[in-house]
Amino acid sequence: MGDINSSLWVALLAAAVLNGVPLLFGTVGEILSEKAGNLNLGVEGMMYTGGAMGLGAAFYYEGFAGAGANGIVAVLLALLFAFLGGAFGALIYSFLTVTLRANQNVTGLALTIFGTGLGQFIGEYMRRTSGGYVAIGNDLKAVFANSPFPAALQQLPVVGPVIFRHSIFLYIGLAIAITMAWFFRRTKAGLYLRAVGESPATADAAGINVTRYKYLATVIGGGISAIGGMVYIMTIAGCVWNHEGLSGEGWLAVALVIFCLWRPLNAIWGSVLFGGLMILYNYLSLPMVPTQIYRILPYVVTVIVLIITSLRNNREKQPPASLGNAYFREER
Amino acid sequence: MREGNTPLVRLAKRDAMPRGQVWAIRVGSFVLAILIGALIFLLLGHSPFQGYATILDGSLGKATVFRQTVRIAVPLLGTALAIAPCFKMRFWNIGAEGQITAGAVGASWLALFCADSIPGPVLLVLMAALGALFGGLWALVPAFFKARWGTNETLFTLMMNYIMIGIVRWLQGGPWEGRPGSQIIPEFADNALLPRVFGVHCGWIIVLVLTVLMFLYMKYTKQGYEIAVVGESENTARYAGMNVAKVVMRTMFLSGALSGLVGFIVVSGADGTLHAEVAAGVGFTAITVAWLAQLNPFAMIAISFLLGVLEKGSDTLQTRMEVPASISDIITGVFLFCMLGCEFFINYRLIFRKGRKEAAIHG
Numbered sequence: 001m002g003d004i005n006s007s008l009w010v011a012l013l014a015a016a017v018l019n020g021v022p023l024l025f026g027t028v029g030e031i032l033s034e035k036a037g038n039l040n041l042g043v044e045g046m047m048y049t050g051g052a053m054g055l056g057a058a059f060y061y062e063g064f065a066g067a068g069a070n071g072i073v074a075v076l077l078a079l080l081f082a083f084l085g086g087a088f089g090a091l092i093y094s095f096l097t098v099t100l101r102a103n104q105n106v107t108g109l110a111l112t113i114f115g116t117g118l119g120q121f122i123g124e125y126m127r128r129t130s131g132g133y134v135a136i137g138n139d140l141k142a143v144f145a146n147s148p149f150p151a152a153l154q155q156l157p158v159v160g161p162v163i164f165r166h167s168i169f170l171y172i173g174l175a176i177a178i179t180m181a182w183f184f185r186r187t188k189a190g191l192y193l194r195a196v197g198e199s200p201a202t203a204d205a206a207g208i209n210v211t212r213y214k215y216l217a218t219v220i221g222g223g224i225s226a227i228g229g230m231v232y233i234m235t236i237a238g239c240v241w242n243h244e245g246l247s248g249e250g251w252l253a254v255a256l257v258i259f260c261l262w263r264p265l266n267a268i269w270g271s272v273l274f275g276g277l278m279i280l281y282n283y284l285s286l287p288m289v290p291t292q293i294y295r296i297l298p299y300v301v302t303v304i305v306l307i308i309t310s311l312r313n314n315r316e317k318q319p320p321a322s323l324g325n326a327y328f329r330e331e332r
Numbered sequence: 333m334r335e336g337n338t339p340l341v342r343l344a345k346r347d348a349m350p351r352g353q354v355w356a357i358r359v360g361s362f363v364l365a366i367l368i369g370a371l372i373f374l375l376l377g378h379s380p381f382q383g384y385a386t387i388l389d390g391s392l393g394k395a396t397v398f399r400q401t402v403r404i405a406v407p408l409l410g411t412a413l414a415i416a417p418c419f420k421m422r423f424w425n426i427g428a429e430g431q432i433t434a435g436a437v438g439a440s441w442l443a444l445f446c447a448d449s450i451p452g453p454v455l456l457v458l459m460a461a462l463g464a465l466f467g468g469l470w471a472l473v474p475a476f477f478k479a480r481w482g483t484n485e486t487l488f489t490l491m492m493n494y495i496m497i498g499i500v501r502w503l504q505g506g507p508w509e510g511r512p513g514s515q516i517i518p519e520f521a522d523n524a525l526l527p528r529v530f531g532v533h534c535g536w537i538i539v540l541v542l543t544v545l546m547f548l549y550m551k552y553t554k555q556g557y558e559i560a561v562v563g564e565s566e567n568t569a570r571y572a573g574m575n576v577a578k579v580v581m582r583t584m585f586l587s588g589a590l591s592g593l594v595g596f597i598v599v600s601g602a603d604g605t606l607h608a609e610v611a612a613g614v615g616f617t618a619i620t621v622a623w624l625a626q627l628n629p630f631a632m633i634a635i636s637f638l639l640g641v642l643e644k645g646s647d648t649l650q651t652r653m654e655v656p657a658s659i660s661d662i663i664t665g666v667f668l669f670c671m672l673g674c675e676f677f678i679n680y681r682l683i684f685r686k687g688r689k690e691a692a693i694h695g
Binding site (some may be wrong): 038100105113118120251258319324 | 339343345363424426477481482483484486487488492493494495498499501502505506574613616617619621623654656658659660661662664665666668669672673675676679
């Protein structure tokens with residue numbers, strides 16, 4: 001039984017999922033924002049802020065509650081504060097791009113600068129005020145990193161490691177992605193949201209409140225993306241603030257959104273694939289192919305997808321038509 | 333009276349605002365940013381006056397720190413100049429980071445392998461040329477696909493950044509590695525380093541000259557005019573007989589070449605070697621510089637210098653007041669947000685619903 005569960009492929013899959021989950025949150029959040037026509041390039045910044053705030057929430061909660069700290073409360077607080085961190089950044093972005101009609105690309109980049117700075121600042125501040133090292137107790141760490149399922153289920157052959165042996169965040173991420181797919185396809189609000197992203201003028205004429213949809217989608221999407229940063233810190237980086245740790249995650253999420261063709265369900269396997277590509281060099285070393293080249297694979301693959309979708313010019317597989325443009329009602 | 337249906341505030345585009353008023357709004361947004369920054373200092377338990385004084389003193393107070401501030405501003409200005417024509421054309425090139433790195437690779441190749449056989453000045457000129465060529469070619473790839481098939485350039489150029497940075501990581505740990513296992517590319521020979529003028533590498537002269545040239549290029553040349561027309565309306569450009577694909581590719585090559593030149597300036601002037609973080613976010617920050625300057629090359633000098641002051645000053649803040657240096661990014665972000673937001677009040681007019689009495693009279 002232990003045999004197949006410790007085989008190379010199972011280990012690779014587990015590692016791919018571990019590295020994919022933060023991307024899943026980042027990507028699904030950004031899809032929500034882009035579906036409303038807001039290309040928020042601040043994902044990197046929001047994930048930094050979310051990571052620092054999530055870690056801070058768990059850290060200060062443990063300090064406050066002492067030995068009686070409850071794992072579930074810690075996870076919920078980390079989720080909440082990471083979400084708030086991202087939502088705060090996305091709110092600034094929405095105010096500037098939707099209300100004040102600033103350029104989306106530039107505002108997103110400014111948000112990345114601001115958000116990474118804010119995240120670094122919070123992380124550094126915590127490190128200094130707590131005597132040089134932010135550490136979370138092993139019990140709490142385990143709640144974040146280990147599977148919520150009983151050991152019996154986790155030890156089933158194949159099914160155990162493939163389905164049951166992941167951190168709780170995978171299951172939360174899956175739930176969000178599936179809910180979002182259902183929301184886009186099956187609800188009226190989802191249809192309206194897509195209409196806003198495709199043609200805000202038409203949506204406006206049909207009586208849809210464009211501003212409200214853009215704000216809500218971007219703020220909630222930013223919050224979801226930011227949770228990805230927290231998940232990275234708590235499950236991969238070992239609950240320690242490392243100022244380089246998160247770098248690039250947000251941009252990978254932006255790449256994944258394209259790779260997934262703006263579909264939340266594709267994001268599920270897409271993030272596992274990208275997560276796998278990121279750590280493939282640990283498991284599968286081909287002669288002649290250096291490890292650093294493996295790590296650019298996700299970006300190369302995204303470029304290829306981008307080219308192919310533009311070549312085929314398939315209407316189903318294009319970015320939302322008004323992506324990146326500000327909407328000004330009187331300008332028609 | 334259908335007053336209930338009239339929104340409280342309506343918007344209208346402004347035609348042209350008097351210059352004085354435009355500057356009043358810009359200065360207002362600047363003051364707002366300073367006030368928000370002061371609030372951050374207060375929240376951290378420091379005096380805002382002391383905070384700002386430290387930033388100014390730490391970036392401009394002495395000749396040595398002033399030089400370091402200039403060193404930060406030089407690549408920002410150069411890259412903002414590179415980005416300007418693309419943005420004028422409404423081609424959202426956010427790949428300057430990769431184009432800088434590509435240029436740095438080109439320049440470094442000559443510096444590492446041909447420094448013995450070529451005399452100094454010729455070597456530097458060749459390095460600059462090869463850096464520009466590499467940057468230009470790297471930028472040409474997304475431009476080609478955009479011109480030919482309309483592939484989304486924002487996302488394409490973004491991806492190209494990480495591909496090029498990955499390639500440098502590979503060079504760093506593989507073929508160009510110095511001492512085996514060090515993951516570091518050896519330092520350049522002396523004849524591959526930019527000479528210093530007034531204590532700072534002469535890159536500052538290069539970018540100042542480029543500022544003037546870019547101003548002239550955008551304002552007074554046929555190509556600059558074509559860029560403006562394509563930016564306003566591709567259809568108009570086509571109707572006027574311009575070859576839009578050619579303009580797009582030519583402009584993108586120029587933009588990449590300038591970024592590549594910045595890459596050369598950084599490796600040869602500031603760093604003295606090549607490493608994966610050679611662009612260090614300059615490609616992204618420069619976009620905000622170019623945009624806030626409204627693509628005006630001379631305004632870019634002021635804005636890149638301002639960001640240099642904030643960054644260098646925050647370093648001093650860390651050593652003197654024990655505030656983490658990342659506060660520079662926060663304050664920079666606040667400045668960018670305020671300045672981005674203020675353009676709205678220059679371009680649009682707010683019309684408030686008239687008060688009840690007045691409406692009754694007019695109604």
